[in-house]
Amino acid sequence: MGGNKVAIVTGGARGIGRGCALALAEKGLDIAIVDMLEPEMARTVGEITALGRVARWYVADVADHARAAVVVGQVAADFGRIDVLVNNAGRGNPKGILEITEEEFDRTIAVNLKSCFNFIQPVVPVMRAGGGGRIVSMSSLNAHSGGVTSAVSKFSYAAAKAGIIGLTRALAKELGPEIAINCVCPGVIETELGNSLTKxxxxxxxxxxxxxxxxTPRDVAGLVAFLATVEPNFITGQDFIIDGFQWVV
Ligand SMILES: NC(=O)c1ccc[n+]([C@@H]2O[C@H](COP(=O)([O-])OP(=O)(O)OC[C@H]3O[C@@H](n4cnc5c(N)ncnc54)[C@H](O)[C@@H]3O)[C@@H](O)[C@H]2O)c1
Incomplete structure (x- = not known):
């Protein structure tokens, strides 16, 4: 393995994920974007290429365990190494406990939480073969607040995002010292998802x-890029709230 450092960013077509992809590219990493929105991915790849970095895009539903393994294998083959994984793809669910169906609950957990497992499992051997790596996952302020009054993210989303914090703490112990894993908990961020709440x-x-x-996506991306690249690094197993100190949620 050799060459430039490489990051996978899930949900990197737009919003916070796009911001993370650009911030990591500005720090000199090559970027693999995984998403379902092809025109948006192509646009973000173009923006990264304009920064002088190599970028490619891969279509996947991050909830699909088998597809995640195929994509990670493809990224490793295309780029020769994987140093950073940003588990950013996610989606809210506005339904309360008495409205939500079993399928909707399962889907919220799969897209937001199981997706982290889906990508971390195949990425770990590739990172270890390259000498180590960094993983950063997108939790939410809702994991701490419960987000009860939010229009886009009720209990199933809060549960999935809180699950990411537990996963992060446990895997920090299992994956150290070669791999550091952290998560970030944004408050309201101006994106398609955030705007539906703020309108x-x-x-x-x-x-x-x-x-x-x-x-803004760049606010969150700055923190993600720091956690993904800071040297020397003594940070793992943590969740970082980034919300401008928001006390009404
Ligand atoms: N915007 C906010 O206020 C806010 C706050 C806290 C946490 N977050 C989290 O940040 C992350 C990014 O959110 P955003 O605001 O940029 O949202 P967004 O909807 O603008 O972007 C999400 C991206 O993820 C992709 N995606 C969603 N489900 C996918 C799936 N199953 N497979 C592949 N790709 C998928 C979408 O296509 C999109 O490109 C999410 O995990 C979200 O829960 C957002």
Whole structure:
């Protein structure tokens, strides 16, 4: 194995994932984007290529365990190594306990939590073969707050995102010292997903954010890129809230 460092970013077609892909490319990494939105992936790949880095895109539903293994194998073959995995793909679910179906609950857990397992499992041997690596997963402030009043992310989403924190702590012990794994917990971030919440509750939300604004994908990407690349590194098993200190959720 050799060559430039390589990052996989799931859900990297748009939003926070796109921001993470660009921030890692600016730090000199080559990027593999995994998503379902082909035109958006092609656009982000073009933006990364314009930065002088190599980028490719791979179509997958991150909830699909078998497909994740195939994609990780393909990325390893195409790039020769994998140093960073950003488990970013995710989706909210607005249904309460009495409305949600079993299938909808399972799907929320699969897209947000099982997806991390799906990608970490095949990535670990590749990272170890290359001398180690970093994993950063996208949890949410909702994992801490419960997000009960949120329009886009009720209990099934909060449960999945809280699961990412437990997974992160346990795997830090199992994967150390070669691989460091952390997760980040964004508050409200201006993306397709975030906007669906803020349209309804923007002014009310803003009053409860100490830094007086919503977050941007670049805010979150800066933290993710730090965790993915900082040297020397003594951080693993942690979850980092990045929300401008929001106390109304
Ligand atoms: N926006 C916020 O306010 C906010 C807050 C906290 C956490 N998050 C989390 O950040 C992550 C990114 O969210 P965002 O706001 O950028 O959302 P977004 O909807 O703008 O982008 C999500 C990306 O993930 C992809 N994706 C979703 N499900 C997928 C699947 N099953 N397989 C493959 N790709 C899939 C989408 O196609 C899209 O490109 C998510 O995990 C989300 O839960 C977002």
């Amino acid at each position: 309804a509750r923007g002014p009310e939300l803003m009053k409860g954010i100490a830094l007086g604004r919503l977050g």
